[in-house]
Amino acid sequence: MAVNLSKGGRVSLSKEAPGLSKILVGLGWDTNSSDTGAEFDLDASAFLLGASGKVENEKNFVFYNNLTSADGSVVHTGDNRTGEGEGDDEAIKIDLSKISPNVKEIDIVVTIHEANARRQNFGMVKNSFMRIVDERSGKEIARYDLEEDFSTETAVSFGKIYFKDNEWRFAANGSGFKEGLAGFCKQFGLSV
Helix, strand or coil, X not given: CCXXXXXXXXXXXXXXCCCCCEEEEEEEEEECCCCCCCCCCEEEEEEEECCCCCCCCHHHEEECCECECXXXXXXXCCCCCCCCCCCCCEEEEEEHHHCCCCCCEEEEEEEXXXXXXXXXXXXXXXXXXXXXXXXXXXCEEEEEECCCCCCCCCEEEEEEEEXXXXXXXXXXXXXXXXXXXXXXXXHCCCCC
């Protein structure tokens, strides 16, 4: 059974799934009907960070326009522009055995595309979640259901995957940001 986390919660993926090498990060959400008149397009991204807390190679910013990291360890499965249907709306596959030793953590974020122009925010999004699945067995290892109402935020850091004390871990962040994807890029050392 999966470990259900709340904001700030942490879990050892290595202990929950011994021998873990490949994971799928599934992200899902539903949008509330809104009077903005525009369709929602939410996007998942992964930032592979070095010891400095910054992206050291632009190819280590994995998103809808760059689907694979520099070392090939992180692969975005593609942009879902509607978010309709049950289950994962977007997914990112991570091969833990291929991650460069220079990468210390992988931050997973979700942003609303053109949020300001469309007058949209995460207060209009419900049932948001992030889950970690053992790709080999299909077993869900950990899950984080976002429960906060981010009524002014256009981007959310869902969580991070990192290596510490010789094991892979996941931490649920649940932090909202008003600056969208550009704000994350600046925070992680990328020019926009």
